[in-house]
Amino acid sequence: MRHEPTIRQGVPADIACLAALVIQVWLHTYATDGIRSAIARYVLSEFTTEKFAGILADTESQLLVAEMNQHLVGYALVKFGAVCPTSALSNIELATLYVQEHFTRSGLGSALLARSQNLARERTDDAKLWLSVNIRNERAIAFYRKHGFEPAGTTQFEFGGEQHENHVFLAADA
Numbered sequence: 001m002r003h004e005p006t007i008r009q010g011v012p013a014d015i016a017c018l019a020a021l022v023i024q025v026w027l028h029t030y031a032t033d034g035i036r037s038a039i040a041r042y043v044l045s046e047f048t049t050e051k052f053a054g055i056l057a058d059t060e061s062q063l064l065v066a067e068m069n070q071h072l073v074g075y076a077l078v079k080f081g082a083v084c085p086t087s088a089l090s091n092i093e094l095a096t097l098y099v100q101e102h103f104t105r106s107g108l109g110s111a112l113l114a115r116s117q118n119l120a121r122e123r124t125d126d127a128k129l130w131l132s133v134n135i136r137n138e139r140a141i142a143f144y145r146k147h148g149f150e151p152a153g154t155t156q157f158e159f160g161g162e163q164h165e166n167h168v169f170l171a172a173d174a
Contacts, residue, residue, distance in 0.1 A: 005108055007115050010063035010075065015052045017072040018065070022047045025098040029137060038160025046159075062119050066099070066108050074099035076112040078119050084130040086153030086168045092120045094131040104139075113147055117171065132157065132166040141167065148172040 010018065023043050031039050055061050060081050066074035075098055082093035094116050099109045120127035132155050133140045149169035156163045 005073065005103075005106075005111065006067045007064055007111055008067070010052075010056055010065045012053065012056060014065050014072060015049045015056070018052045018063075018075060019047050019049050021072050021075065021100060022096075022098060025100060028101055029140075030134065038162065042159040061095075062116075064112060064115050064119075066103075066112055068103065068108075073103045074108050074112055076116045078116050078129075080123055082130075084152070084168065084170070085132075085155040087130065087170055090128040090130040090170055092123065092127055092129050094129045097131075109143060110147065129171045130168060132168050135165045135167055144169050 026043060026047065027035070027039070052063075055063055055077065060079060062078045062080075064076045064078075065072055075096070076094065077096040079093045079095045081091055082095065084090045084093070094113070097109060097112055097116070099106075099112070117127070117129060120129050129149075130152065131144065131149070133144065134157065135141075135154070148171060150172050152168045152170040155166050155168050157166050158164070
């Protein structure tokens, strides 16, 4: 039996679950051809409990978690002071919004996005979130377009010495 999700601020007790969730979602989304050493090294070095402890301690970041039946099923990370690489209109980044595959299309991503936009508005009245998404992640691109984000250029995401093109999107309305 599923209950309604709870969205709340992340706390230190969430760190291990966050690291595991992010690894699972990232691999499902981006390791579509399987695991190779560059992917394994990236995931094991970037999605650690130590890095999540640092994120939670960072006063310029807000981390939201989504729970269902006391299980972590999604999260969003908002970074303040993160200058958009393609526009001077925003310095508030939706750095990450991940939902476990079993919970996609349940409204959870929309709820996390709405809460992230509210966090931005609480910080400044003319808040305009920006984000980047891999150009091959069609589902995420469709999701953000559906929620009023508009293309604002491209940027590169690097891991393992490789460059991966990402679209930059800006929220249409503050």
